Amino acid sequence: MPDSTQTLLLTALLGLPFVGAMGIGALRNRISGSVLGVLAVASTAIGLFLALTLARLSPQTLHWQTDWITFRGQSFPLSFQLDPLSKLMLVVVHGVALLVQLYSIDYMRGDARIGRYFAYLQLFVGAMLGIVLAGNLLILYGFWELVGLASYLLIGFWYHRPSAARAATKAFLMNRIGDAAFLLGILLTYVQTGSVAFGTEPLTTAVGLCLFMGCVAKSAQFPLLTWLPDAMEGPTPVSALLHAATMVAAGIVLLARIHPMLSPDALTVVAVVGTVTALWGGFSALFQLDIKRVLAFSTVSQLGLMVAGMGTGNVSGALFHLLTHACFKAGLFLAAGSVIHAVHTQDMRAMGGLRKALPYTFAAYVVCAAALAGVPLLSGFLSKEVILAGAYWWAGQRGGWAMLVPVGLLLSSVLTAVYMARQLRLVFWGERATTETIPHESGWLMRGPVLLLAVLSVGIWFSLDPLSAHHSPFFAFMQLPVLPEGPAWLAPVSMAIVAAGGWLGFRLREPAMNSKLALASFHYGYLDQLYQALFINPIRKLANFLHRADHRAVDGLVNGLGIGTVLLAHIAAFVDRVGVDGLVNGAGRLAVGVGQLTRSVQGGRVQTYIATAVAVVLFLLWWIL
Structure with a gap:
């Protein structure tokens, strides 16, 4: 079991780049870009020192695990591990990131958004460390998605260039294809084995290939390889960090972890x-x-x-x-x-x-x-x-x-x-x-x-x-x-x-x-053109068709129902005003007229009563005779 010193080193190692990203982001408008670059270099250099120290103090494989989520009686642990692969990648990620950040101080000098640049680099380094230290598939997937976010921000760093914005979007979307299959593979692994831990027994071929799809996207394998050349729209140091030594290497690390499961x-x-x-x-x-x-x-x-x-x-x-x-x-x-x-x-x-x-x-x-x-x-x-x-x-x-x-x-x-x-x-x-x-x-x-x-x-x-x-x-x-x-x-x-x-x-x-x-x-074998013809153009045509159908049919039906409802409401109002209200008001007026007539007869004069009685008697005699 890891001792307290090893646990403290692991916590500091994982947390340092994220603290660096937040600190540089908070200070980006207060101090110069060169000083921010020095802070980023110092953070990564300390991380490299911590990684070497942890590797020296831990000659054997170590596991850190604690309960994280419990769902229907099943526990999903927060798990990290330090083994030879982790030690190798800790040195590679820190070493290359250190040189890239040192190089970037001069290369990015004068860029108005240099603070964000170094903050994004620190975020990326932290996400990569999470991948190489992850102790199970679920934790690895969480940091895997964080690497995707950081790479999107770095590839599209000069987002005012339309080509950079398109490249970042393309990389993000193509990686989502592989990541969706990767997540499905993790869920199927849990269904098949009851665990998301890295196993030693082969899974079914379909499940193994779903896990492999994560590597296909992240490491730009056929057929999901066309995002990588477009990602060169980012700053050149970003290309060195993301696409030469770390981000694309994440797929190889994944394959090494799941190799016994294939x-x-x-x-x-x-x-x-x-x-x-x-x-x-x-x-x-x-x-x-x-x-x-x-x-x-x-x-x-x-x-x-x-x-x-x-x-x-x-x-x-x-x-x-x-x-x-x-x-x-x-x-x-x-x-x-x-x-x-x-x-x-x-x-x-x-x-x-x-x-x-x-x-x-x-x-x-x-x-x-x-x-x-x-x-x-x-x-x-x-x-x-x-x-x-x-x-x-x-x-x-x-x-x-x-x-x-x-x-x-x-x-x-x-x-x-x-x-x-x-x-x-x-x-x-x-x-x-x-x-x-x-x-x-x-x-x-x-x-x-x-x-x-x-x-x-x-x-x-x-x-x-x-x-x-x-x-x-x-x-x-x-x-x-x-x-x-x-x-x-x-x-x-x-x-x-x-x-x-x-x-x-x-x-x-x-x-x-x-x-x-x-x-x-x-045109790299016209692969993008093939995707354009097989997927993008048909989807656009379907989207345009659905838009027209929505505009003409659905919107027409909704608008027609609205107009009909308004017209019906006007008719109902007219009937209510002229028919119902007219009948009620007419009955009222008739009652008032009869009342007025009756009131005029009841005047209180005896002569009028005698004359009326004589007239009624004469009318009845006439009617009978």
Whole structure:
């Protein structure tokens, strides 16, 4: 059981970013943006220190649990856990967030809403910590939705731009699709097992796939991958934080948590979806023109690689690639931000020849891009080899069509080398396409994090063997089994295809942007257009039809009933006024007339009475005779 010190550290660790978000939000109009940035950096640095301290004091897995909700005799606990996966992600989230916030102090300098920016970042960090420390599916889902809210706020931070507002809405809605299925999976898990705890027994395939849908949306897997490139409309540091190392990694963390709960058939689907995503993302990155969109599709492809690793049973390999990817992809995004900061454009056609003007950025970009492509001696080579070896081992156990998975993943590595070499050529080689601006290196607040991430992308930090990671201390730390090494030809072939892909990317002649291949890549396989044709346009037509039906039929019926009711009321009023009131008033007048006549007869004069009596007698005699 955790002791009081460990409980206090966990409480402080979870609460600190939320307190930071509220504090920065409250002070945003009272102190300068740079001071707010320093407060955010200090908060995250303290959080990193607390995470390292908690990990050192807790060598074994710890669980914190207390009753939260009781419904019909069933208790739903507030549960957190600290295990090797939590420790790894605590360091990744805090480390990347710390560098991003330090970078943002300079990058966002002068922005009128910088206080809100740092408050949103703190909110996001707190939500991510909740995900990695969650002890059951229900708690994880609560923080999962909070991450969605924070990402919506950060992607649409510059909401005055219509493209940013649309991107934030698109990300939010597409994630809701996966989150709805995820919630359904949690409910079905409770129905099937009577608990929402992370289990070790496989669920039915349908339930497992519902849980997997949460990963499909959050980690931008096929077919819910089109929100991620549009999310590049947010500030570049946000892209590094959300889409390179943390938010999209939440889906991989989820898969690691529920992996024992997935049936063999569900894991096969996971492997296929990951492979398709890796290929789709790699192809889509080939002919993008925006420097950040190339990196966004690269993230899609690398996440597909991790998901495929999970599907092939290679949990340790997928998490290893998650760690290495966090370093080199965050470095690439922040280096891209330095390039954008220097040339004031994201269009690679307006760049070129920047290696001399931005030497530090160029060096960091080359190292991180080479790590992403899988060049030997760098971290990406090691983690990719572990995933590819695991995929070949998995396919060898099944045979037949299963071999398409490792072949597809190997092909995605070729595509990675091609599009990264093309990007380096367009951005740093050749001649400047425009001389309107004079590019210059950014300050050390931006340059320092980029260089540090480039250094962390070197393979020596992860394995002493430059060509194999199977004896890396990472696997001993994670306490996960390592799959057998791949065939002897795998590493040489991987090196050869990376070299061939790099050569092709440098030599590749830019196709006309109206060519079929370039258009298919630029529009990421026309996936959005397909959604437009299959879902959005029919729903809009249905909405327009229902609007017209409501306006013409329902509103017409309601208006007709209203007009008829008013007309009937007028008729009723006329009948009441002329008929009923006329009859009553006429009877009254008749009574008054008769009364007046009777009163005139009763005058009190004897002569009148005698004359009247004689007249009546005469009338009766006349009537009788």
